[in-house]
Amino acid sequence: MIAEIITIGDEILIGQIVDTNSVFISKALNEIGISVHQITSIQDDKQHILEALEAAKQKADVVLITGGLGPTKDDITKHTLCEYFDDTLVKNEAVLAHIEELFAKYITTSPISNMNRDQAFVPSKAQVLMNTYGTAPGMWLEKDDTVFISMPGVPYEMRGLMTNYIIPKLQKEFERPFIYHKTILTYGMGESSIAMKIEDWENNLPDNVKLAYLPNFGKVRLRLTGKGTDREEVTNVVDAYAQKLYPIIGDIIRGVEGKTSIVTQIGELLVAKGQKLAAAESCTGGRIASQITQESGVSAFFNGSAVTYAVQSKIDLLGVPEALIEAHSVVSKEVVEAMAVGAKKIYKADYAMATTGNAGPAKGNSNVEVGTVCIGIATPDGVISQEFNFGQPREKVVNKAVTKAFEMLLEEILKNSK
Structure with missing residues (x-):
């Protein structure tokens, strides 16, 4: 089953807002076996909308539309839908009652106007989807075996409609294949190098299992996607082929997306030995600590982090000798080792990771080449x-x-765990 998403609004096209709606809708549809083949962003322009609707009808089973349902004159989606479906607007009393209730309960600073009441007018051929969180209802229309679903562009209103009405209705009315994704997380090897190592494995994948390489800043996600009518069979096939990767590239696999991560692995190893972790960050500006604390339960092993961005803070907080900085530069292996040792000491940790570098574009406090980063790991045995x-x-x-800092840390923990 194929879907297309159409987002309506100049604010997306001029870069004023980020289109998070399409991300949410795509993920929700994929989870119930509906494949999104195209996402189209268009202007608040009647002709443009009409052309986009007709083009989508030629190739999609379901078209999901967001935006253009507000009370002001620039919101023209409802009127354009009426033209496309050869329809007229009629007052929906249930929607009107809902709008009046919302204003009476929550919008006490602004009286309800006729412009607000006009949002109760919907195409007569539409099935109304009540918008719990706003005044503009969702609408379900059909033409030539294609379903068109119009939703407001306000993200939380769209999400409410998708969750409460649209996804359950699609599941009830359409037969869909089962789609299963399993994403293997790898660190420390480039996309092309991985492709060469797993070439034979990839060539032997069955027709209903596809592989995608998703590289991103020193790590590559390998997404396996299976599709079929039998949920158990598809899941078992994908899991089996994923497992076959471990003998080939197990040394760079660092978990499965949504289940395990490199932070989870580090935490499990440290907790098992009753050990603690700390960090000292300069060029990474707290992102290491942020990534650690995105996961729950990390207080069991993570004692804290210091963002020592300025040179003086490295001296005052971490105890890095000023002479060491003068002799080797603030971006040096000697200084980052002292930072890691300092963090390990002040946070009473067993391990500490540290970063210092020149991220650019200007050189800053060091003459090292832009892009240079030094990473240090203090362990129970040294640094x-x-x-x-x-x-x-x-x-x-x-x-x-x-x-790279997480990769280095895990490697050191694994060495000391043997």
Whole structure:
């Protein structure tokens, strides 16, 4: 079953807002076996909307539309739908009662106007989907075996309609295949190198299982997607082929997306030994700590982090000798090792990770080449460090540094666990 998403609104096309609606809708549809083949963003323009609706009808079983349902004159979706479906607007008393109730309960600072009441007018051919969180209802229409579903563009209103009405209705009315994704997380090897190592494995995948490479800042996600009518069979096939990856590239696999992550693995190893972790960050600006604390239960092993961005803070907070900085530069293996040791000491941890670097675009307090990052790991047995150049731009440098720091930390923990 094929779907297309159409987002209506100049604000998306001029970059004023990010289209998060399509992300949510795509994921929700995929989970019930509906494949999104196209996402189209268009202007608040009648002709443009009409053309997009007709084009979508030629290839999609269901078309989901967001935006253009507000009370103001620039919101023209309802009127355009009437033209497309050769229909007229009629007052829906249930929607009107809902709008009046919302204003009476929650919008006490602004009296209800006729413009607000006009949102109760819907195409006569539409099945109304009541919008619990707003005044503009969702609408379900059909033409030539294609379902058109119109929703407001306000994200929380759209999500409510999708969750409460649209997904259950699609599940009830259509037969759909089962789609199953399993995403393997790898660290420390590039996309092309992985492809070469698993070439024979990939060539032997069955026709109903597809592989996608998703590289991102020093890590590559390998997404296996299976599709079929039998849920158990599809799941078992995908899981079996995923398991066959471990003898080939098990040394770089760091978990399964949504189930395990590199932070989870680190935490499990540390908790098992009653050990603690700390961090000291300069160029990564707290992103290591942020990534750790995104997961629940990390207080069992994570004691804390210091963002020592300025040179003086490295001296004052972490105890890095000023002479060491003067002798080797603030971006150096010597300094990052001292940072890691300092963090390990002040947070009373068994392990500590540290970063210092020149993320660019300017050189800052060091003359090292832009893109240079030093990462240090303090362990119960000592301290190690490595120097890298992650190139440019700045965002790439920072994210690659975070990824590499976790990779180095896990490697050291595994060494000490043997």
